[in-house]
Amino acid sequence: MDLRLLGPVRAWRDETELQLGSARRGAVLAVLALHAGHAVSRQQLVTALWGDEPPASATGNVYTYVSTLRQVLEPGRDRWAAGQLLTSGGGTYCLHIRKQDVDVFRFESLREESRRHRSAGDRLAELAALEAAMQLWQGEALLGLPGPYAVAQRLRLAELRLASAERHAALLLEMGRNEEAIAALRLLVEAYPLQEALHGMLMTALHASGRRAEALRVHDHLSNVLLEETGTEPGAALRAMRLRILTGTNDQSAPARIAVAPAAPAEPLPLIGRDSQTRLLRGALLDVAAGRGRSIRVEGTPGMGKSALLTVALRTKLPPGCRVGWGVGDELAQRMPLGVLLECVESAMSGDATRGLVRQLFTVAADALDGPGPQTVERAVALVRQAATETPLILVADDLQRADSTTLRVWAALHELTRELPLLLVASARPGNPGLYGVPADELLTLAPLTAEEATALVRAVSPEPFDPRILRRLLSDAGGNPYYLRHLAATPRAGAGYRGAPPAELVAAVDAHLATFGEETRHMLRAAAFLGGNCTVAEIAAVTGRPAAELAVIIQPARAAGVLTDDPETLAFRHRIVSRVLHESTPAALRIMLHRSFAGKIAEVGGAPERVVGQLLAGPVPLDGAASRWLAQHVEQLSARAPQVAVSMLKRVRTEYALDEETRLELTAWLARLLDKQLENAVAEAGWVAARTTDVGLEAEMQWIMASSHDRQGEHVAAADVARSVLSARRLPEPWLHRFRMLIAQLRPHLPGEPTAPHLSRSMLLGGRVPVIR
Incomplete structure (x- = not known):
């Protein structure tokens, strides 16, 4: 038998899955399975399913459920013969299976094994036991089963699952595998958003990886969540950790551990859109089990799911008799000769008689600390050959581009071994890494x-x-x-x-994680590109940073190679707009305004397009000082011709800048009125404001005309006529303008009530065009 309760309840006998039927029938099986080999009374089953207030039919229902389960569990048994697997007697029932046939007991056994290894100080073995225990879970325990017994067991097992996951992450931290710990802890804090212990561990892992700002954001996010959900704030231990990170001190007086409360387990994240790649990798597992090796490399830009694909395809359904070892390239691995290869081989050989082979590989790596010798690669390859000769071997290297150079040379040499031995090499990497040009692969999977x-x-x-x-x-x-x-x-x-506004902390952390591998100069240039609009030219970046274009090309190359930017050499265009948005919007508002003001001035200094200058002034929003307003007054005509809508947005801002001098405001507001009128929009307010304040009769005439035209366009004929009559009665404007207003009055007459030219006609008749209008 194989009974699985850590997820939906399922059962197999002789590798054939059994159809268990209703949820209550499954609940009865779960109670019996969790008491494997021990008698369970009928009353216990009734209480387990219905609690203290069972229905009158409860006893009969239990009898029916047990009878049906017997037929399911032993389909070949004669109806009147005694059951061998599920027996009854004296008002009790007993399921005769071994504890190792139930995944709950296997999980608890692996937990106990991990605790024994912990007591013995064998962290690798403890980690392997915990990983095996966590892999048994397929969702929430006893999923969908009714009754108080199932509820109580769900809570108990969820707490054990959380404790195991927490200890697993703590082990990764203790062993310096911070990136793996961060990945695991991110999933955990998403599943348990109120667990301070998990947030504290994530802060520790991020801080240990040099990601101080990201660690602080984890605390701030938790603080916001706690305030919203419970009205409290993080405890003293977490606050002390935040202070240590802020100040750079290492005060260990604060408690190191925070109590953990039970919570529901996390559901696995779905892997969508990678079916063909998953099938290929799982096919490679079957091939290596049959003695056929090969090498595969999975490439994709950050976030395309390389690690998720490897996990889904290679950590489940492993063929029997195969060894699999995992390694991750990171900053630490780059400093250690054979670091990634050691990690792979050590995890593959953990806990058995082949530990001697691992020790020999450690010796090879230690000999190479002062510089790899000519025999280093040959010795390492010989040891892997020995391991693969004994049993099919699968080595998985995530982020191979961050492995040390010696590992890369060995990996290239192992490629040749895959042709003759049951050795499967699987690596993931970012595309375009020069260090991998000499590392061949039989198949290259590119994740689009x-x-x-x-x-x-x-x-x-x-x-x-x-x-x-x-x-x-x-x-x-x-x-x-x-x-x-x-x-x-x-x-x-x-x-x-x-x-x-400011993006959520989760998004900022996600983007920061992908940019963390770049140098400070590259990140600085990416932020500058985001502030310039995310699709700027190299010339514009050079203008605002003061760096020559040739130097910029070198600085920005890692971001192009990693796929953060597109391949267009003339622009700095982000492949994923969210990166640009987060870089821009996560910057504090005061700094954002200052940078946009600075960039606007520098683009203007080098004669950049006026719409690019104005784009910076609008993005802040940047207050218009004297210099900016004078530049705008000088370039408004050019801006209006090149980008009229941008000009309108900028000039509308001018209307709210009361610190500008009157003359500049008049000039720029007049341009706004002209543009609105040209776009057939309402410009009455802007034109009227200028007309009421200007001393230039020509400008006053133009603004009065725009007012009358706007009224007329909107069907406000009386208002348009009033503007015209006011102009004509004042007689201040030049004669050409007065003539235009007289013509306007003539055109408006059919639409005005009580016109003396046709006093006997109603306005509706005139508008309907039923009689000619006499002028």
Whole structure:
């Protein structure tokens, strides 16, 4: 038998899955399975299913459930023969199976094994036991089963699952595997958003990885969540940790551990749009089990799901008799000769008689600390050959581009071994890395952005609630088919409402994680590009940063190679707009305004397009000082011709800048009135404001004309006529303008009530055109 209760309740006998039927029947089986080999009374089953107030039919129902279960569990048994697997007697029932046949007991046994390894100080073995225990889970325990017994067991097992996951992450931290810890802890804090212990561990892992700002954002996000959900704030231990990170001190007087409360387990995230790649990798597992090796490399820009694909395809359904070892390239691995290879081989050989082979590989790595010798690669390859000769071997290297150079040389040499041994090499990497040019692969899987349909399916799978179609389109556009950003956008509470202002901490952390591998200069240039609009030219970046174009090309190359920017050499265009948005909107408002003001001035100094200058002034929003307003007055005509809508937006801002001198405000507001009139929009207020203040009769005449025209366009004929009559009665304007206003009055007469030229006709008759109008 194989009974699985850590998820939907399922049962197999002799590798054939049994159809258990109703939820209550499954609940009876679960009670019996969790008392395997021990008698359970009929009353216990009644209480387990209905509690203290069972229905009158409860006893009969239990009898029916047990009788049906006997037929399911032993289909070949004669109806009147005694059961061998599920027996009864004296008002009790007993399920005769071994504890190792029930996944709950296997989980608890692996937990106990991990505790024994912990007591013995064997952290690798403890980690392996915990990972095996966590892999047994397929969702919420006893999913869908009714009754108080199932509820109590769900709570108990959820607490054990959380404790195991927490200890697993703590082990990764203790072993310096911070990136793995961060990845695991991010999933945990999403599943348990109020657990301070998990947030504290994530802060520790981020701080240890040099991501101080990101660690502080984790605390601030938790503080906001606690305030909204419970009206409290983080405890003293977490506040002390935040202070240590802020000040750079290492005061250990604060408690190191925070109490953990039980919570519901996290559901696994779906992998959408990678079916063909998953099938290929799982096919490679079957091939290596049959003795056929090969090498595969999965490439994709950050967030395309390389690690998720490897996890889904290679951590489940492993063929029997195969060893699999995992390693991750990171900053630490780059400093250690054979670091990634050691991690792979050590995890593959953990806990058995082949530990001697691992020790030999450590010796090879130690000998190479002062510089790899000519025999280093040959010795390492020979040891891997020995391991693969004994049993099929699968080595998985995530982020291979960050492995040390010696590992890369060995990996290239192992490629040749795959042709003769059951050795499967699987690596993931970012595209365009020069260090991998000499590392061959039989197959290269390139992960493309998700299609619109796939992206929509992922959002719907992750989002706690449906998205408005308009906001969904914006979300898909921002993410650009990137699964990593899609997940974070879909799971962000404010994203569903089309958030504005500072982006949520989760999004900032997601983007920061992808940019963390770049140097400070590259990140600085990416932020500058985001402030310039996310699709700026190299010349504009050079203008605002003062760096030569040739130097910029070198600085920005890592971002191009990693796929953060497109390949167009003339522009700095972000492949995923969400990166540009987060870089811009996560910057504090005061600094954002200062940078936009600075960039506007520098673009103007080098004679940049006026619409690009104004784009910076509008993005802040930047207050218009004297210099900016004078520049605008000098370039408003050119701006109006090149980008009239941008000009309108800028000039509308001018109307609110009361600190400007009167002459400049008059001139710029007049331009606004002209543009609105040209676009057939209402310009009465702007033109009237200028006409009432200017001493230039020519400008006054133009503004009065725009007022009358705006009224006429909107069908306000009486108001238009009033403007014209006022001008004509004042007789201040030049004669050409007076003539135009007289013509306007003549054109308006058919639309005016009580016109003396046709006093006997009603206005409706005149407007209907039934009689000629006499002028």
